[in-house]
Amino acid sequence: MKKKLRLKSNRDFRKTYDKGKSIANKYLVIFFVKNQLENNRVGIAVTKKLGNSVVRNKIRRRIREAYRLNNDKVKQGYDIVFLSRVGAKEVGYMELESAVLHLLKLAGLNNKR
Numbered sequence: 001m002k003k004k005l006r007l008k009s010n011r012d013f014r015k016t017y018d019k020g021k022s023i024a025n026k027y028l029v030i031f032f033v034k035n036q037l038e039n040n041r042v043g044i045a046v047t048k049k050l051g052n053s054v055v056r057n058k059i060r061r062r063i064r065e066a067y068r069l070n071n072d073k074v075k076q077g078y079d080i081v082f083l084s085r086v087g088a089k090e091v092g093y094m095e096l097e098s099a100v101l102h103l104l105k106l107a108g109l110n111n112k113r
Contacts, residue, residue: 007043007079016043016079023106027091028063029083030103040074042067043081050089059088059096066097073101075109 007013020033035041044063046056063082067074082103088096104110 005039005041007041007081012041012079013043013045013081016081020079020081021107023103024085025099025102025106027085027088027096027099028103029085030107031081031083032078032107032109034077035079037077039076040071041079043079044084045081046084047086049086050084055089059084062093062096063100066093066100069097070101070104073110074104075111078109080109 007016016031016033020031022029022031024030042064044060046060048056050056050059063084067082082100088099091099101110
């Protein structure tokens with residue numbers, strides 16, 4: 001994922017949390033709000049309850065990769081934040097990818113291709 005397509009500032013995260021909608025499943029929570037751009041910006045937040053930095057970064061990499069591989073299926077023009085839940089620690093990549101796709105479908109952000 002290109003750096004310009006990431007949410008980086010605290011202000012952008014706060015705006016997405018406060019003004020956006022949220023949907024959750026067993027492993028992740030997604031917050032999303034429309035932006036004024038022609039592409040999506042994605043942020044990933046992993047709670048410290050999951051473990052040390054090695055574990056948190058592993059989950060962050062898995063979520064980022066799941067989104068990157070399915071980016072062409074997602075509607076453009078949104079700020080999206082993925083927030084991990086404690087249950088994400090025990091699952092593998094396939095379950096996290098399935099959770100990401102499930103949330104995007106529930107949020108109505110997937111293209112009907």
